[in-house]
Amino acid sequence: MPSEQKSQPNAASPTRQDAPMSKEWHWHPVLPVRFAPYWHWPPNFKGLIRWCWQNWLQFSDRSIFLILAFIVAFWLQPVSSAQADITIDWVLPVFLRNWILLTLVAGGLHLWFYGIDGQGKLLKYDPRPYLKRRNALFKFGYQTWDNMFYSLVYGAPILSVFECVLRWSYASGHTTTIQFVDAPLWFILLFPLLALWQSLHFYLVHLLLHQPILYRHVHSVHHRNVNTGPWSGMSMHPVEACGYLSAVLILLIVPSHPVHMLFLAYWLMLGAASSHSGYEAIWAKDRQALLLGAFFHQLHHRYYECNYGNAEMPWDRWFGTYHDGSEKATKHIRERKRAMHAK
Ligand SMILES: [Zn+2]
Numbered sequence: 640m641p642s643e644q645k646s647q648p649n650a651a652s653p654t655r656q657d658a659p660m661s662k663e664w665h666w667h668p669v670l671p672v673r674f675a676p677y678w679h680w681p682p683n684f685k686g687l688i689r690w691c692w693q694n695w696l697q698f699s700d701r702s703i704f705l706i707l708a709f710i711v712a713f714w715l716q717p718v719s720s721a722q723a724d725i726t727i728d729w730v731l732p733v734f735l736r737n738w739i740l741l742t743l744v745a746g747g748l749h750l751w752f753y754g755i756d757g758q759g760k761l762l763k764y765d766p767r768p769y770l771k772r773r774n775a776l777f778k779f780g781y782q783t784w785d786n787m788f789y790s791l792v793y794g795a796p797i798l799s800v801f802e803c804v805l806r807w808s809y810a811s812g813h814t815t816t817i818q819f820v821d822a823p824l825w826f827i828l829l830f831p832l833l834a835l836w837q838s839l840h841f842y843l844v845h846l847l848l849h850q851p852i853l854y855r856h857v858h859s860v861h862h863r864n865v866n867t868g869p870w871s872g873m874s875m876h877p878v879e880a881c882g883y884l885s886a887v888l889i890l891l892i893v894p895s896h897p898v899h900m901l902f903l904a905y906w907l908m909l910g911a912a913s914s915h916s917g918y919e920a921i922w923a924k925d926r927q928a929l930l931l932g933a934f935f936h937q938l939h940h941r942y943y944e945c946n947y948g949n950a951e952m953p954w955d956r957w958f959g960t961y962h963d964g965s966e967k968a969t970k971h972i973r974e975r976k977r978a979m980h981a982k
């Protein structure tokens with residue numbers, strides 16, 4: 640899920656576009672798939688600064704979500720004292736905006752990759768085509784319709800409820816609002832800190848979702864998507880959507896500005912669309928137009944009992960559930976799965 644992030648910034652290469660790169664994958668980044676450089680040892684400060692520059696400040700999905708958060712927080716719909724009272728006047732725009740944003744991002748990516756087939760198999764992970772034909776496994780018989788249903792009926796509205804609760808909390812003074820001038824360093828650092836928090840939260844919630852009862856009744860809805868598309872990201876059972884999106888509720892107790900809340904909200908919702916697109920990057924006009932890559936989570940959709948977290952923080956490596964993309968790791972995970980099922 641979201642916000643799984645680039646394992647190899649700018650590693651996308653259009654080479655070998657016709658022949659698959661391995662038995663399992665049509666295209667994959669340089670292996671082993673790596674975590675964000677905050678965690679590389681020994682530390683490589685130059686590499687870390689370059690990575691932060693490329694991921695946070697250059698054109699990327701992360702910087703798009705950041706800009707969007709600023710536009711909404713400071714211009715489109717700032718938190719105002721009127722939001723201390725719950726009224727339809729400001730609640731409805733929150734719901735409408737989140738529906739529209741998810742439709743634009745997931746729908747736009749879907750249209751490019753699987754509608755007009757904008758780049759064929761170039762930088763596509765899974766060698767199998769995206770499932771367009773009828774399949775009884777999915778609601779209404781089609782993966783895309785099913786995924787849109789879960790995303791728009793549960794995913795986006797649940798995020799909107801959380802956003803409204805937080806807006807009310809900022810407006811009524813229950814959450815301490817900080818301005819940039821009050822604490823500039825905290826204001827800036829909170830963005831990457833929230834991405835790290837989301838990584839921990841996602842790891843824990845996701846691990847729980849893989850416990851047999853929860854998997855059977857809740858998480859299996861998301862995992863019907865073996866070959867994922869942009870709409871698969873937020874396609875979850877409502878219980879899972881509540882758990883996954885609840886990461887944003889940490890801002891009920893952390894002093895912050897609404898722009899932080901919106902960044903984390905978009906990172907969760909829109910990041911799930913980009914990270915499930917099934918492609919490493921958008922490739923247009925013979926160049927990489929936008930890096931999306933989430934090979935780390937693609938491995939989870941293929942092998943299940945691995946990579947519960949994301950590449951932002953090495954929770955999976957620390958707890959022995961890391962799949963680095965190698966055949967050795969596949970063997971290890973298969974043995975782990977067998978042992979789990981033998982219990
Ligand atoms: Zn997923």
Ligand SMILES: [Zn+2]
Nearest residue numbers: 845858862939
């Ligand atoms: Zn899972």
